[in-house]
Structures are given as structure tokens and as C-alpha cells.
Amino acid sequence: MSREVLAREAINHALKALKKRHLIEEGAHAPAYIALSRPIISQGSEWKEKAENLEMELQQCYKAQSRLSEQLVVEVAESRALKASLQEKETAIAELEKELNQTRDECSQLKTDLEEKIRALELLMIEHQQLKAQLEQMAIKAKNAEAENKMLVDRWMLQKMQDAERLNEANALYEDMIERLKASGLEKLAREQVDGIVRRSEEGAEFFAESTVPSVCSHRINAHEGGCASILFEYNSSKLISGGQDRSVKMWDTTSSSNNLFVWDVSSGRIRHTLTGHTDKVCAVDVSKVSSRHVVSAAYDRTIKVWDLQKGYCTNTIIFHSNCNALCFSTDGLTICSGHVDGNLRLWDSRTGKLLSEVAAHSLPITSISLSRNGNVVLTSGRDNVHNLFDGRSLEACGTFRATGNRVASNWSRSCISPDDNYIAAGSADGSICIWSISKADIVSTLKEHTAPVLSCTWSGLGKPLASADKNGIVCTWT
Numbered sequence: 001m002s003r004e005v006l007a008r009e010a011i012n013h014a015l016k017a018l019k020k021r022h023l024i025e026e027g028a029h030a031p032a033y034i035a036l037s038r039p040i041i042s043q044g045s046e047w048k049e050k051a052e053n054l055e056m057e058l059q060q061c062y063k064a065q066s067r068l069s070e071q072l073v074v075e076v077a078e079s080r081a082l083k084a085s086l087q088e089k090e091t092a093i094a095e096l097e098k099e100l101n102q103t104r105d106e107c108s109q110l111k112t113d114l115e116e117k118i119r120a121l122e123l124l125m126i127e128h129q130q131l132k133a134q135l136e137q138m139a140i141k142a143k144n145a146e147a148e149n150k151m152l153v154d155r156w157m158l159q160k161m162q163d164a165e166r167l168n169e170a171n172a173l174y175e176d177m178i179e180r181l182k183a184s185g186l187e188k189l190a191r192e193q194v195d196g197i198v199r200r201s202e203e204g205a206e207f208f209a210e211s212t213v214p215s216v217c218s219h220r221i222n223a224h225e226g227g228c229a230s231i232l233f234e235y236n237s238s239k240l241i242s243g244g245q246d247r248s249v250k251m252w253d254t255t256s257s258s259n260n261l262f263v264w265d266v267s268s269g270r271i272r273h274t275l276t277g278h279t280d281k282v283c284a285v286d287v288s289k290v291s292s293r294h295v296v297s298a299a300y301d302r303t304i305k306v307w308d309l310q311k312g313y314c315t316n317t318i319i320f321h322s323n324c325n326a327l328c329f330s331t332d333g334l335t336i337c338s339g340h341v342d343g344n345l346r347l348w349d350s351r352t353g354k355l356l357s358e359v360a361a362h363s364l365p366i367t368s369i370s371l372s373r374n375g376n377v378v379l380t381s382g383r384d385n386v387h388n389l390f391d392g393r394s395l396e397a398c399g400t401f402r403a404t405g406n407r408v409a410s411n412w413s414r415s416c417i418s419p420d421d422n423y424i425a426a427g428s429a430d431g432s433i434c435i436w437s438i439s440k441a442d443i444v445s446t447l448k449e450h451t452a453p454v455l456s457c458t459w460s461g462l463g464k465p466l467a468s469a470d471k472n473g474i475v476c477t478w479t
Helices: 003-037 042-183
Strands: 217-222 228-233 240-244 261-265 270-275 282-288 296-299 302-308 314-320 322-330 335-342 346-351 355-360 365-373 375-382 387-391 397-401 423-427 432-437 442-448 454-459 466-470 473-476
Touching: 003 042, 042 314, 042 473, 228 454, 228 466, 296 322, 302 335, 322 466, 335 375, 346 365, 387 423, 397 466, 423 454, 423 466, 432 454
Parallel strands: 282 322, 322 365
Antiparallel strands: 217 473, 228 240, 261 270, 282 296, 296 302, 302 314, 322 335, 335 346, 346 355, 365 375, 375 387, 387 397, 423 432, 432 442, 454 466, 466 473
């Protein structure tokens, strides 16, 4: 039962008690009123006093009733306020119960999701353990395979070294026998050389002229399909030799895009020798300037090989960690100059294969090596679009050449020095050819005829013309 109902019942009970008392008092005083109405003088004062007392008690009852009424009003207002507060709290409790039910539902859903995720995680952990076990097995297999591969490589390298040693021993015996048979000195070589001047005993020396700066394209030849990256003038001659990606030699070059080297008979156009030994693509070849008997080659199997064309096999093999893109013999044939993918220029003893010296020539792979006519200067070009001159003996830098827009087109782009050692020619990826003056260290001419990247430049030993070849197989001569 609510507090307001209790208060009302208490007030009603109090009113009933007052009325009952009033009725009782009225009943008790009724004889007095009757007696008072009688003319009894002796009892008049006593009854009057009782009447006044009763009237005062009645007034007190009225005052008490008034106080109870006021208290009743206050308690009713309080009970209404409490009822309103109770309703608000009941509403809040209902909302809280609703939220609690929602929270319970969400908790139940989250619990279900958590159980599913735990099961999924357990499956993933099982799969992870299985994959980890497989990975460990594969790592063991890979380690074993690596060890086996290393062992095979070591055995292969040892076998190659033993083969090379046996070949060198056989060559030494053969050469010793030849030397004994030629004790009379029938192959005496007398060569006179002065720096910067053609040897007077060389064929064609009487036709030599100083180099001139080319300015006009005198011939444009569709030489090869698929590109021409190697051209060379015959020594002290105006005859030009070129080789292309179409595997044809049109009185030009003796190279090919395979693992073998081919020696051609120019008069008959037939192959005289096929030199086998490289296990990857051959990218550079040079013939000794002292004797056409010796040839040096480089391939992408990280080897440099020296060949004896009379014997028909390799006489020395140099193995190095960085592939060689370009090489050439020194003028005396005793040294090999090589340019490598790591940007270093190296000098090797052609007879022993020993590394003599090296220098960091470029920040990117070297693409070309060219010797001056006297052999005192080495020209290198690199993929960093820089052309450097080095002293052929000390490998000290003695010149650097570059130009805006002159970009080396490939790892086998060849530059050259003029026969009088005054100029440098280098092709560019935009089809132009830059000519630098070595003494002025500046460009003196820019030739434009090619529409494809220029891959190779070579200067006639007679001083002119200059020849160039591009990626489309076009050969141009310049005078």
C-alpha cells in the first residue's frame, strides 16, 4: 500500500475520532444546556464556566483539524511528487531493463562470434604449424641443395682449372717444340713505333692523313636487319666491316650472337674455325695487333678467353665475378684491357691471366673500350653517359667528356678515338653522334642522320671516314 493511501486513511480516522468526540461532548453537555435554559440562578455561573471551557476545547479541536488539514495537503503534495518520481524511476528502470536485454543479446551474439573466431583461430594455428613444419622441411632441402650446388660448382671450377692447366701445359710443350724447330729465327719481327705516328713498316702508312671532324653523311647503308652493333675498318684501309643481329657478315665483322666464335675466310666467305668454350653469349672480341694469330673474347659466362687460331683452341681462361662488356688487346699484345658491368677498367696479362691493375672508371657498367693508335691512352664509355680517358700504363684519369642529351644506348654501345688521337666520337640514344676535341675538352660537331639509337662508331685508320651503325641496322659513313 502506497504512502499517500496510508496518509489519507490516517486523516479520515482522525476526523472520525474528532466528530465522535464532539458528538459525545455534545451529548454530555446537552443536560447542561437544558439546565441552563432553566432559570436556576444558583447554577448559572458554574454552567457558564463549563460552556466557556467546552467552547475553548471546540476551538482547539477546530485548530487541530485545520493543522491536520494543512498537514494532509502537504502530505498529498509530497505523495504526488513521490508518485511522479516513482513513475520516472519506473520508466528509467524499464529503459534500463530494455538496454540490459539488448546488451544481453549483444553479449550473446559476441559470445557466439568469439566462439567461432576461436575455432577459426585454432584451425589457423593448426595450419600454421603444418606450414611451419613444411617450411622447415623445405629450408632443410634448400640448405642441402645449396650445399650440393656449391659442391658441384666447386668441383666444376676445379675441373675447369685443371682443364685450363692441362691446356696450358700442352700449349707450353707445343710452343717449346715450335721454338726448337724455329731456332734459325725465321719469324723475326721488326717493328718500329713512334707515339702519334703510323709505323713506317705497316701497310698503308703512306696513305695516312690527319683526322678531320666529320660533318656530312656520305653514305647511308641498310646493312642488317634487327640492328648493327659492331663495325670496324680493316687495318689501315678504307674497307668497312660490319656484323649484325641477322647473323650475316657482309665483308664486315667476324662476330655472332651465340656462345661460339667464328673465323671467316674473307675471300671465300666460308667459316675456317669455330671456337667453342664459352657457355653464354659472346659480347666482345678483339684480334691482336701484333699477330692475327691471337684472339681474345668475353662472354656473359664471366670468363675472358685467349685463343690461338693456328692451334684452334683456347690457350688461357680468365674467370672473374663481374661480366665483361668490352675488351681489347694492347698494342704489344701482352696486355688485355677489359671493361666490366661493375664499372671497373682492368688490365690483365694475356699470357698468364694475372690481374695487373684496375680502376673504378664509371658508376654504371662500362660499354666500350678503345685504344689510341699509340696505345698510350684508353677511352672508356659507360651507362652513366660519361666518356673517360685513362693513361694506358698507370690508369690515371686524363680526361672526362659528357654532353647534355648524349645518352649511351646499350651495354654494348661503342665509342672510338680518331687515328691522330685528337677527337672522340660517341653515338647517342637519340640517333645523334657527338664529336669532342680532346685538347679543347669540348664538342666540335654533332652529326644527325640516324633515326634510331646509335650503337657503334669507328674511325678509319686513314683518318677518314667515320662510320656509325644504329639499332635499325643502318650504317652511315661521314666525311
